[in-house]
Amino acid sequence: MSFPVVLQDSVNRFARSLEVPRRLVSLHPRTPGNAGNFSALPPAVVLGVISAFEGFVEDFLATALHQRGYGLGQIARRVSMNNPTVDEFFRRCANEFPGIGARLAAGPGVSVWNVPGVGRRPQIETVDLAELRRRADGWMQVRHCLAHGLVSGWRSEVWPGPLRGTATVSSVLRPRPGGRHAIGLIGAISCARIHLHGARLIADAVAAELDTDLSWTALPDFPLERSVVPGR
Incomplete structure (x- = not known):
C-alpha cells in the first residue's frame, strides 16, 4: 500500500517541532531586570527553532523533489x-x-528586533529576504557555539569568531560592555521569526512552482511583544 506524499505534511511536522520552543517562550516573564533562571530559555529556544528548521528543510525539499518525479538516489544526493x-x-x-x-523578488519582509548598541534600547525593524538570509547565517554561528559548548548562552559572554563561513554572532547578538554579547529573549524571538519567515517564503514559492498551496496556520507566531490579557 502506498500513501500520498504532500508538501503540507512537511509544514505540519515543522509546526509540531516548534511546539516546544513556543512553550519555552511563553514561560518567560518578560519583566525588566535580571531574569534569573529564566535566562536559560533563550538559548534553548534558539537551539530548538534551528533544529526544527533544519529538519523542515530536508523534509520539504525531499518531498518537493519527489513530486517532481526524482528517484530516491537523486533525492538523497540533493x-x-x-x-x-x-x-x-x-x-x-x-x-x-x-x-x-x-516569485521571491517582491516577497514581504519580516518584523524583528534590531541589534542596538551598548546601552541602547532595541527597536522593531523590518528586514527583507536578503537581510534575513544574512542574519540567519549569524544565528547558525550562535547555534554552533551553543552546540559545541563554546558558550552557555544564558548570560553575557565573550563569543568566539566564526566556526564556518564569515558570519559572526555579533551581527545578531546584543552587545554588552567588555566585548561580551547576549542572546536575550528578544534575540531568541527574532531568531525564530527569521527562520519561520524564511521557511515560509521559500516553501510557498516552491509550492507555487508545483501548482499547490500551503497552509501555515498551525505554526506559532512568536510575537515580538508580550500579549496583554484583558483585566490584568
Whole structure:
C-alpha cells in the first residue's frame, strides 16, 4: 500500500517541532531586570527553532523533489546537507526550481528586533529576504557555539569568531560592555521569526512552482511583544 506524499505534511511536522520552543517562550516573564533562571530559555529556544528548521528543510525539499518525479538516489544526493541555513535552503531550491527567484523578488519582509548598541534600547525593524538570509547565517554561528559548548548562552559572554563561513554572532547578538554579547529573549524571538519567515517564503514559492498551496496556520507566531490579557 502506498500513501500520498504532500508538501503540507512537511509544514505540519515543522509546526509540531516548534511546539516546544513556543512553550519555552511563553514561560518567560518578560519583566525588566535580571531574569534569573529564566535566562536559560533563550538559548534553548534558539537551539530548538534551528533544529526544527533544519529538519523542515530536508523534509520539504525531499518531498518537493519527489513530486517532481526524482528517484530516491537523486533525492538523497540533493538533500544531503549539514546544518542548512535559510540561504542554503534558498540556493538549493533555486537550483531545482529556477522560477522561485522571480516569485521571491517582491516577497514581504519580516518584523524583528534590531541589534542596538551598548546601552541602547532595541527597536522593531523590518528586514527583507536578503537581510534575513544574512542574519540567519549569524544565528547558525550562535547555534554552533551553543552546540559545541563554546558558550552557555544564558548570560553575557565573550563569543568566539566564526566556526564556518564569515558570519559572526555579533551581527545578531546584543552587545554588552567588555566585548561580551547576549542572546536575550528578544534575540531568541527574532531568531525564530527569521527562520519561520524564511521557511515560509521559500516553501510557498516552491509550492507555487508545483501548482499547490500551503497552509501555515498551525505554526506559532512568536510575537515580538508580550500579549496583554484583558483585566490584568
